Amino acid sequence: MSDKANAPTATPAAGSSAGLRGVAAATSSMSDVLGDKGQLIYQGFDIHDLAAYSTFEETIFLLWNKRLPKQAELDELKRDLCAHYEIPAEVIALMKRIPREADPIDVLRTTISALEFYDPTSRNLSRDASVKTAVKLTAQFPTLVAAADRIRNGLEPVKPNPQFNIATNFLYMLKGEPPSEQDAKMFDVALILHADHELNASTFAARVVAGTLADMYGAVTAAIAALSGPLHGGANTAVMKTLLEIGDVANVDGFIKKALAEKRKIMGFGHAVYRTEDPRATHLRRFSQEMGERTGDMKWYEMSRKVEEVMMREKGLYPNVDFFSASTYYMMGIPLDLYTPIFAVSRISGWTGHILEQYADNKLIRPRAEYIGARDAKYIPIAER
Ligand code: COA
DSSP states (O other), X not given: OOHHHXXXXXXXXXXXXXXXXXXXXXXXXXXEEETTTTEEEETTXXXXXXXXXXXXXXXXXXXXXXXXXXXXXXXXXXXXXXXXXXXXXXXXXXXXXXXXXXXXXXXXXXXXXXXXXXXXXXXXXXXXXXXXXXXXXXXXXXXXXXXXXXXHTTOOOOOOOTTSOHHHHHHHHHHSSOOOHXXXXXXXXXXXXXXXXXXXXXXXXXXXXXXXXXXXHHHHHHHHHHHTSTTTTTHHHHHHHHXXXXXXXXXXXXXXXXXXXXXXXXXXXXXXXXXXXXXXXXXXXXXXXXXXHHHTOOHHHHHHHHHHHHHHHHHOOOBOHHHHHHHHHHHTTOOGGGHHHHHHHHHHHHHHHHHHHHHHTOOXXXXXXXXXXXXXXXXXXXXXX
């Protein structure tokens, strides 16, 4: 290729892709979304196999190391995670000063950013040091989310129990008592299902920040902000609000048709990549049904199934990961505005895995914009305009 061909272009090529749809903006072995087949793989493993046989901790190892761990390696990772569950007292003190009505996802964003002050090795971006930071972040996310909920309710945070895995520990710290085995297992699988999803908006945000060689706390803070939007991780809370607004299975048909006629988006449906069933929804649908059976109240599951049926009939759209997680968490007694922070409790494993990849082979992410503004505008002094 000639030097001329390699030279940066002064003006980007016309025809930029709106929302970067279909553009490969990074190489990654973390996960692949096969939109037409409805398949999701993490480091080569089908999500259905991981949901059936793995644990969240094992999945974390897989995402960070590109392979499944041997027993001793998994034990070591678990020990490391448990050893870092606690958060600094200064961050708990900060949380107590945040307005009680603050959205928990925003509390998470602010406290993750603050955690960086108390980590003296945060700016060391070597692989070894970065894995240690990833361990700390992954271990501390659940503690922060549970503490945020307790503090806003005027309660003292529950100290994490290092005997518990991440899923059990989170539910324990949230409610103050250990969860049932079924709840803990279901939650563990939900964490596996949300762990990574290729170059979604929050992961891309994390990689853009990491690409400047900013530290992992900064990259993750940006990712949380991106996740909070209703078109991304904020959708699960919005789903439950919609179900509560609908109120009864008999109202579903009329409600959805009216909303669609008003060009309202129904949260929890559609996807930027999947053109068939989101494989994560398959498991979460089953969890929603199981929770209905266990609580003896099938209303939320049945209403969700009806919404699914009407959306397929009216728009040909499938439910995504957020649709059935909403009713599942609701029946587990989890407050609505914690659904998105819970998404983050899982996705931190994927974000940190992508950041490790980015640091390992970094190139500043700096795309171009297709300029559509005026050119050659003549400056007129303000008094003459
Ligand atoms: N409810 C109603 N209509 C929807 C819809 C939804 N949830 N999702 C997509 N559509 C419609 C759009 O209105 C659009 O119709 P049009 O062509 O008549 O204008 C068409 O389907 C394509 O939608 P678009 O938003 O361009 O698709 P996208 O691939 O850019 O967006 C999402 C994907 C996820 C942003 C979009 O489906 C959405 O907003 N879903 C709801 C939010 C959600 O659940 N987010 C979580 C994602 S995991």
